[in-house]
Amino acid sequence: MIGPRPRRPRRRTDRPTRGGRAPRPGWSALLxxxxxxxxxxxxxxxxxxxxxxxxxxxxxxxxASGMWExxxxxxxxxxxxxxxxxxxxxxxxxxxxxxxxxxxxxxxLLTSPNILARRGAVLALGxxxxxxxxxxxxxxxxxxxxxxxxxxxESALWAVWFRADSEENGRxxxxxxxxxxxxxxxxxxxxxxKLIARAPRLAExxxxxxxxxxxxxxxxxSAEDCSRTLQLNPYHFGALxxxxxxxxxxxxxxxxxxxxxxxxxxxPHSASIRDAIQVLEAQIGTDxxx
Numbered sequence: 001m002i003g004p005r006p007r008r009p010r011r012r013t014d015r016p017t018r019g020g021r022a023p024r025p026g027w028s029a030l031l032x033x034x035x036x037x038x039x040x041x042x043x044x045x046x047x048x049x050x051x052x053x054x055x056x057x058x059x060x061x062x063x064a065s066g067m068w069e070x071x072x073x074x075x076x077x078x079x080x081x082x083x084x085x086x087x088x089x090x091x092x093x094x095x096x097x098x099x100x101x102x103x104x105x106x107x108x109l110l111t112s113p114n115i116l117a118r119r120g121a122v123l124a125l126g127x128x129x130x131x132x133x134x135x136x137x138x139x140x141x142x143x144x145x146x147x148x149x150x151x152x153x154e155s156a157l158w159a160v161w162f163r164a165d166s167e168e169n170g171r172x173x174x175x176x177x178x179x180x181x182x183x184x185x186x187x188x189x190x191x192x193x194k195l196i197a198r199a200p201r202l203a204e205x206x207x208x209x210x211x212x213x214x215x216x217x218x219x220x221x222s223a224e225d226c227s228r229t230l231q232l233n234p235y236h237f238g239a240l241x242x243x244x245x246x247x248x249x250x251x252x253x254x255x256x257x258x259x260x261x262x263x264x265x266x267x268p269h270s271a272s273i274r275d276a277i278q279v280l281e282a283q284i285g286t287d288x289x290x
Contacts, residue, residue, distance in 0.1 A: 072100070072104060072108055072117075073108055073112045073114045073117035074114075074117075075099065076096070076100070076105075076108060076117050076120040076121060076124075077114060077116045077117050077120060079092055079095045079096055079120060080092070080116055080117075080119060080120030080123065081116065082095075083120075083123075089127070092123070092124075092127075093124070093127050093128065096120075096124040096127075097124075097128060100124065101133075102125065102128075102129050102130065102133035102134050103133055105121040105124050105125050105129070105134075105137075106121070106125070106133065106134060106136070106137030106138075107137075108120075108121040109121035109122055109125065109137045109138070109141050109149075110137050110140055110141070115146050115148075115149070118141070118144065118146065118149050119146070119148055119149055119152060122138065122141055122149055122152045122153050122156050123152060123156070125137070125138055125156050125160070126138075126152065126155060126156030126159045126160070127159075129156065129159075129160050129163075130160065130163060131160055131161070131163075131164075131165065131203075131233075134156075134160050135157070135160060135233060135235060136235070138153045138156050138157050138160065138235070139153075139157065139234075139235025139266065140235075141153035142154060142157075142235070142237065142266055142267050143266070143267070143268050143269070147269070150267075150269060154237070157235070157237075161203070161204040161207075161233075161236075162174065162177075162204065164199075164202060164204065165199060165201075165202055166199075169195060169198070169199050169202060169205075172191065172194075172195045172205075173195070173204055173205065173208060175191060176188045176191050176192050176195070176205075176208045176209075176212075177208065179191065179212075180208070180211055180212060180215070183215075185212040185213075185215040185216050186212070186216065188208065188209075188211075188212040189209050189212035189213055189216065192205050192206075192208045192209035192212060193209060196209065201232060202232075203228075203229045203232035203233035203236060203239075204229075204233075206225045206226075206228045206229040206232070206239075207225065207226070207229040207236060207238060207239050207242070209225050210222045210223075210225035210226045210229065210239065210242050210246075211242070213225060214242065214245070214246065219246045219249040219250050220246070220250060222242065222246050223243055223246035223247065223250065226239040226240075226242045226243035226246060227239075227243060230243070234266075235266060237263060237266055237267055240259060240260075240262060240263040240266065241263060241273075243259050244256040244259040244260050244263065244276070247259060253280055253283055253284055254284060256280060257277065257280040257281065257284060260273055260276045260277045260280065261277060264277065
């Protein structure tokens with residue numbers, strides 16, 4: 001029989017500890033990293049729904065040009081530096097939306113050697129990005145060499161996930177989150193189940209139900225929801241952490257170890273994930289292939 005279970009590593013930001021409160025979906029943390037502001041003013045429905053006010057140059061066929069890539073990054077740096085100086089999130093949002101499509105921002109985020117350009121891109125995607133276009137570049141940015149970009153990408157992903165596939169579904173997710181904050185896990189699970197029935201490909205609905213079921217002590221059901229979340233969104237670091245926690249609770253440390261190793265591929269700079277792996281490796285006493 002394996003000895004005492006390892007000390008539980010700190011949960012990722014989506015999964016509250018017992019008696020704790022689930023965090024807000026990323027907005028405030030995103031701007032605290034960027035400039036010490038609150039992003040509440042940028043969360044209005046009109047900001048989410050508004051499209052670019054002007055043409056994206058990539059739509060004119062310039063995207064293959066290295067000159068365009070350099071110009072795109074340079075202009076974004078100008079907007080980001082103006083935001084840091086003036087702390088006006090509305091101006092930053094409007095300027096970026098007038099010039100850039102989400103796909104362009106994603107390319108800047110993943111390919112620009114300019115750190116400020118990548119920070120500007122991740123900030124913009126956190127403000128108005130949507131799952132289809134922004135989830136992958138933001139997920140890949142969790143491995144960025146710059147720690148600020150990584151932290152902003154984590155917060156931006158929460159913003160994108162809670163934005164959901166429609167305003168109505170986003171509002172339901174927010175209601176689920178509030179129920180979890182109020183320790184109403186049963187009601188939260190029921191509401192999340194109704195949302196899943198209506199939007200079966202909405203990954204965050206499964207993740208929120210996983211949190212509720214974990215708090216109810218339904219660890220196998222929670223693990224199943226985490227797995228479904230990851231099928232729909234392989235970059236969901238919260239579901240990876242949650243799945244590992246469920247596996248620990250179910251007495252499956254080897255499976256938990258493999259899950260944490262999978263999580264490390266998504267967030268290779270995470271000290272907490274490395275700590276969790278070390279604890280489990282010491283407990284199991286294994287040098288299993290990675």
